Amino acid sequence: MDGGTGGTGGGADGGDGEFEVQLGTAFGLTGGGPGPGPEVTARLVDGGLAAGRRRRRARRRRTVLLAGALTAAVAVGAGVLVVPRDLPGERTSAVELAHSGPDPDPAPVPLSDGVTVLLVGTDGALDARGGPVPEELLRGDLHSGAAGAADRPGTTDTLMLVHLPAGGGEVRELSLPRDVLAEDTDGREVGLDRIYPDAERAALESLGGDGVSGEALRTRAQEAGRLALLKSVERLTDVRIDHYAEVSMAGFYRTAQAIGGVPVCLNRAVDDPYSGVRLPAGRQELGAAQALAFVRQRHGVGAGSDLERTRRAQAFLAGVVEKLRSGGTLQSTARLDALYRALDGSLVVDRGWNPVDFVRQVPALAAGRGTLRTLPVTADGPGRYRPVAGAARRLLLGGDPATPAPSAPSASSVASVAELPELPEPVELGGVPCVD
Amino acid sequence: MEEEFVAFATARSGQLYRSAYFLTGGDAHLSEDLVQDTLGQMYAHWHRLNRPSWAGRIENPAGYAQTVLVRAYLTHRRRRSSSERPSRLLPEVAEDGPDSALRLALVEALSQLPPRDRAVVVLRYWEDRSVEETAAIVKDSSAAVRTRCSRALAKLRGLLGGDLAELVAR
Numbered sequence: 001m002d003g004g005t006g007g008t009g010g011g012a013d014g015g016d017g018e019f020e021v022q023l024g025t026a027f028g029l030t031g032g033g034p035g036p037g038p039e040v041t042a043r044l045v046d047g048g049l050a051a052g053r054r055r056r057r058a059r060r061r062r063t064v065l066l067a068g069a070l071t072a073a074v075a076v077g078a079g080v081l082v083v084p085r086d087l088p089g090e091r092t093s094a095v096e097l098a099h100s101g102p103d104p105d106p107a108p109v110p111l112s113d114g115v116t117v118l119l120v121g122t123d124g125a126l127d128a129r130g131g132p133v134p135e136e137l138l139r140g141d142l143h144s145g146a147a148g149a150a151d152r153p154g155t156t157d158t159l160m161l162v163h164l165p166a167g168g169g170e171v172r173e174l175s176l177p178r179d180v181l182a183e184d185t186d187g188r189e190v191g192l193d194r195i196y197p198d199a200e201r202a203a204l205e206s207l208g209g210d211g212v213s214g215e216a217l218r219t220r221a222q223e224a225g226r227l228a229l230l231k232s233v234e235r236l237t238d239v240r241i242d243h244y245a246e247v248s249m250a251g252f253y254r255t256a257q258a259i260g261g262v263p264v265c266l267n268r269a270v271d272d273p274y275s276g277v278r279l280p281a282g283r284q285e286l287g288a289a290q291a292l293a294f295v296r297q298r299h300g301v302g303a304g305s306d307l308e309r310t311r312r313a314q315a316f317l318a319g320v321v322e323k324l325r326s327g328g329t330l331q332s333t334a335r336l337d338a339l340y341r342a343l344d345g346s347l348v349v350d351r352g353w354n355p356v357d358f359v360r361q362v363p364a365l366a367a368g369r370g371t372l373r374t375l376p377v378t379a380d381g382p383g384r385y386r387p388v389a390g391a392a393r394r395l396l397l398g399g400d401p402a403t404p405a406p407s408a409p410s411a412s413s414v415a416s417v418a419e420l421p422e423l424p425e426p427v428e429l430g431g432v433p434c435v436d
Numbered sequence: 437m438e439e440e441f442v443a444f445a446t447a448r449s450g451q452l453y454r455s456a457y458f459l460t461g462g463d464a465h466l467s468e469d470l471v472q473d474t475l476g477q478m479y480a481h482w483h484r485l486n487r488p489s490w491a492g493r494i495e496n497p498a499g500y501a502q503t504v505l506v507r508a509y510l511t512h513r514r515r516r517s518s519s520e521r522p523s524r525l526l527p528e529v530a531e532d533g534p535d536s537a538l539r540l541a542l543v544e545a546l547s548q549l550p551p552r553d554r555a556v557v558v559l560r561y562w563e564d565r566s567v568e569e570t571a572a573i574v575k576d577s578s579a580a581v582r583t584r585c586s587r588a589l590a591k592l593r594g595l596l597g598g599d600l601a602e603l604v605a606r
Contacts, residue, residue, distance in 0.1 A: 019589060019592075019593045019600075020561070020589065022601055022604050023557075023589070023592065023596075023598050024601065025604045026538055026542055026600055026603065026604050027458075027542070027562040029538055029604065030454070030538055030539040030542060036449070036450055036453045036454075039445060040453070040468070041449050041450060043468065044445070044449040044452075044453060044468060044471045044472055044475065045442060045445040045446050045449055045475065045477075047468070047471075047472030047475070048441065048445050048449070048471065048472045048473075048474070048475020048476050048478070048479060049438075049445070049475070049476075049479060050472075050475025050476070051443070051472050051473055051475065051477075051479070052441075052475065052476040052477070052478070052479020052480050052482075053479070054476070055476055055477065055479070055480040056479070056480050129550045218591050337564045382529070
């Protein structure tokens with residue numbers, strides 16, 4: 001150690017303290033020199049900026065992840081997922097409340113028979129925590145229309161009941177047309193999609209009058225909307241709902257983003273300026289914005305009714321399941337876990353829901369076995385539909401769905417079901433079904 | 437917001453780079469990477485400048501960035517401790533003032549120290565942090581920092597000794 005020998009001599013007369021001073025001075029002297037030079041500085045700043053943007057995107061992507069798998073996974077596979085107990089996300093007590101009152105409930109399905117989940121897609125522009133939508137939604141080409149009004153209670157655009165059989169049979173999904181007539185809390189008949197926003201608005205007014213405000217007001221009003229919807233769907237279908245999951249338009253967008261490229265198949269090319277959807281015919285993968293437009297398109301789909309649109313939603317769901325299945329997500333606890341966590345803030349699920357307990361697995365989901373149907377309705381004037389009595393329970397919970405309802409209210413209503421040209425064909429899981 | 441950040445990054449990158457250069461024992465490439473990584477983290481956390489203090493506001497972005505840098509370096513060391521890159525080769529830095537001999541001697545000596553000791557020395561004598569601040573940054577106890585410090589000083593003194601006095605006096 002050459003420097004060492006010389007050094008000991010030099011430092012012998014000074015103590016450690018003196019060396020410390022010298023070292024500090026030395027550092028200080030070097031600090032006075034010119035910096036790294038403008039070129040290097042520019043590289044550092046640019047590189048830092050790029051790294052920062054990557055970080056932000058990664059974080060956003062992580063947040064997004066939750067929502068994505070969710071619609072799909074929760075939607076279809078809620079049961080399937082082995083979810084951590086501390087699952088993030090907003091909680092609603094609507095399910096608990098719906099079954100705690102004096103009202104008669106639909107007979108609970110024995111647990112051994114599986115679980116029924118109500119999946120709700122709203123056109124709300126706020127996420128589950130009341131945070132604003134991602135900016136892409138507002139400035140993008142989403143054509144979200146009036147949904148941009150953030151404070152307006154969102155209508156429930158998509159309503160699906162998903163039944164997960166405990167025994168490992170096929171997953172059954174039943175889409176409820178949003179125009180179907182349902183009883184609201186006062187016993188009046190309104191379109192099913194009005195139940196939630198009407199109850200929410202009523203609660204906003206009455207609670208607002210009581211001096212509740214801000215976040216608490218918003219939350220409590222939404223809870224009132226959820227509760228009303230849940231009860232209304234139970235009355236409509238005579239199916240007891242065990243669990244509730246809600247995704248806003250913002251949440252759906254994030255979900256689609258997280259899943260990344262959902263495969264769908266179109267029978268023919270579409271170009272609809274109303275929803276902003278513009279897609280070629282054939283099989284393709286949809287990005288988040290296109291996915292939203294795909295499920296929202298109403299104009300130019302079949303007869304332009306909501307019944308046709310439900311088929312889009314089902315096809316999308318089938319595509320999501322297919323994507324998650326083929327990518328191995330449905331089979332991997334870790335990936336599902338990551339997906340759930342990514343959905344934080346994008347999803348509302350009920351308080352009592354502990355998927356870990358009831359869902360060991362839904363093998364049918366991982367196997368892609370399931371059928372997506374639409375609630376059969378009878379037309380009762382233009383834009384007014386009534387459900388075929390008993391159909392929901394039969395289609396969702398059991399029996400041979402092909403068998404006609406034993407207690408069909410009247411021959412005429414059954415006949416009009418058959419006459420409805422727009423009643424969509426069932427969509428089968430386990431592939432990418434082609435739709436109009 | 438972005439303009440504000442760019443102004444900050446431009447103003448601070450020189451200082452961060454010098455720190456990184458000492459921290460890495462003269463590895464210019466790694467220094468650049470570390471500074472970019474640090475600025476990236478600052479960008480991602482930039483909104484915290486406007487938070488209320490109880491919600492984790494960054495009070496002093498410059499100091500915060502130095503802390504981020506040191507931690508980024510230590511993390512980097514941990515990750516690649518097994519595949520250490522020899523940094524004997526001192527690349528030319530884009531600066532050669534009158535003090536370049538001093539800087540080279542200093543970096544040369546620093547590069548002989550174990551990474552954690554080097555980080556402590558850089559924090560204490562280059563950034564003038566107290567023992568307690570240093571301990572908080574490297575997530576160690578004050579006693580451990582003192583121990584590291586005196587061990588490192590002894591080694592540096594052996595390496596530099598009178599050369600340092602000479603160079604400083606020059």
